[in-house]
Amino acid sequence: MILPRKWLTRRPGFLIPVFFLSCCQTFAQLYQQDARTVALGQCYTSCSGVASAGLNQAGLGRISKNSCSLHHLRPFITPELDIVSLSAQLSLKRGGPGLVLTTMGITGMRQSSAWISYGLMLHPRLHAGAGIHLRISSIAEEAIFHPEAGFAIGFQFTVREGLILGAHINHPAAWSDARPGTRGEQLMISSGFSYAFFKSARFHTEFHVRTGTPVQWCNGIEIEITDSLQLFLGMNTWPWSLSAGLFYEYGSWRITLAASCCMDTGITPATTLSYAW
Numbered sequence: 001m002i003l004p005r006k007w008l009t010r011r012p013g014f015l016i017p018v019f020f021l022s023c024c025q026t027f028a029q030l031y032q033q034d035a036r037t038v039a040l041g042q043c044y045t046s047c048s049g050v051a052s053a054g055l056n057q058a059g060l061g062r063i064s065k066n067s068c069s070l071h072h073l074r075p076f077i078t079p080e081l082d083i084v085s086l087s088a089q090l091s092l093k094r095g096g097p098g099l100v101l102t103t104m105g106i107t108g109m110r111q112s113s114a115w116i117s118y119g120l121m122l123h124p125r126l127h128a129g130a131g132i133h134l135r136i137s138s139i140a141e142e143a144i145f146h147p148e149a150g151f152a153i154g155f156q157f158t159v160r161e162g163l164i165l166g167a168h169i170n171h172p173a174a175w176s177d178a179r180p181g182t183r184g185e186q187l188m189i190s191s192g193f194s195y196a197f198f199k200s201a202r203f204h205t206e207f208h209v210r211t212g213t214p215v216q217w218c219n220g221i222e223i224e225i226t227d228s229l230q231l232f233l234g235m236n237t238w239p240w241s242l243s244a245g246l247f248y249e250y251g252s253w254r255i256t257l258a259a260s261c262c263m264d265t266g267i268t269p270a271t272t273l274s275y276a277w
Contacts, residue, residue, distance in 0.1 A: 033071040033085040033102060035272035039245025039258035040220025041234025043204035046156060046166030046194040050254075050274045051087045053098025053117035056154040056168045056190075057129025060119025061095040069274040076265060080106045095120030095127070108140040117152075125158045133172055149175045150185075162196035166206070186211045192218070200224040214238045232258065239264045252276055 034051035037044045044055040050069040052059030071085040081104060089098035100115040117131030130153045137146040150172035157165045172185040192206020201223050208216035220234035220243075228250065234243040245258030254274040261267050 033073050033083055033100075033270075034087075035071065035073075035245060035256040035258040035270040036232065036247065038073070038260050038268065038270040039232035039234055039243050039256070040204055040218075040222070041236040041241070041243050041260075042208070042216070042218045043192065043194075043206055043220040043234065045154070045168050045190045045192045045206045046164040046204060048156075050089070050272065050276075051085070051100060052119065052129070053087060053089060053131060054085075054100035054102075054115040054133075056156065056166055057098070057117040057119050057131045057152060058127045058154040058156040058166070058168075060089060060098045060117060060129050061121045061127035062119075062156065063089060063091045063096060065276040066090050067274050067276040069272055071270070071272045073268065073270045075268045095129075098131075109138070111135065111137045119154075127156045129154050133170075135172070146176075148173045162202075163193065164195075165191075165193045167191045186213070232256075234260075236260075245270075 034049060034055065036049055037051070037055060047056065048059030048062040049055070050067050051071065052063065066089065068088040069086070071087065073083040075081065075083065083102060083104045085100055085102040087098070087100040090096040096119065098115070098117045098119070103110065103112040105111060113133065113135035115131050115133050117129060119127060119129030121127050131151065133150040133152065135148045136144055139145045150170070151174055152168065152170040154168040155166070159165060168190040169187070171187045188208055188210040190206055190208045192204065194202055194204045196202045201221060204220040206218050208218065217237040218234070220232065223231040225231055228248060230247040232245040232247065235241070236243070239262050241260050241262040243258060243260035245256055247254065247256045252275055254276060256272040258270045259267055260270070
């Protein structure tokens with residue numbers, strides 16, 4: 001949409017935050033905040049982890065411990081565009097709720113979002129989950145510049161021991177207050193599976209389909225080195241990237257350090273620190 005010339009003349013500084021606001025929609029589509037997901041090449045459809053509330057909500061039905069986590073991601077070299085998230089989830093009898101709060105921003109522009117989700121066990125082999133996504137973008141002159149609301153639903157089915165199928169639908173902008181210079185995220189459908197082998201490794205593969213973009217093929221592998229140390233490796237075809245990470249558990253504390261090398265944006269480091277009880 002072309003903005004009125006007189007309006008731009010009166011507010012020239014508006015162009016810079018709107019430019020980054022437009023880019024932030026893309027950031028959210030390309031990068032997941034959880035370090036494990038980054039290390040596994042963006043695989044999450046058949047996973048259950050500390051950030052399931054913002055990934056595949058069905059994973060909340062498989063958690064066995066309560067946890068709270070802090071996530072940090074730097075997709076670009078400038079620290080002003082760092083993505084910081086706080087997640088928490090509760091393990092109840094047949095599932096539990098989860099929450100993910102995320103924020104990122106630069107001077108004059110900030111984007112904050114919240115995932116409110118719930119997952120449950122429908123059957124010993126079948127888990128399902130759903131979540132509501134609320135996102136608010138603000139600029140210097142408007143605290144609420146571009147509000148959006150979306151939803152997601154997911155399923156995970158254990159075919160047999162070691163083999164898990166996953167499916168997920170995410171509509172992040174089901175409702176959007178369209179404003180000049182902004183663009184909402186597109187509906188994304190994900191499906192894939194994970195398979196355990198050699199008693200110490202698990203392979204993940206899945207496809208992400210979104211309108212107007214190439215099909216994203218994600219692959220990852222988890223390798224258990226010791227009872228408390230794991231190695232993650234991943235590959236993603238869009239944008240083309242290779243990733244790796246380490247997971248270490250010490251008592252109730254867990255830390256994941258990961259990095260993804262993308263052909264378009266370079267190296268993206270990610271860190272997740274969790275406490276489980």
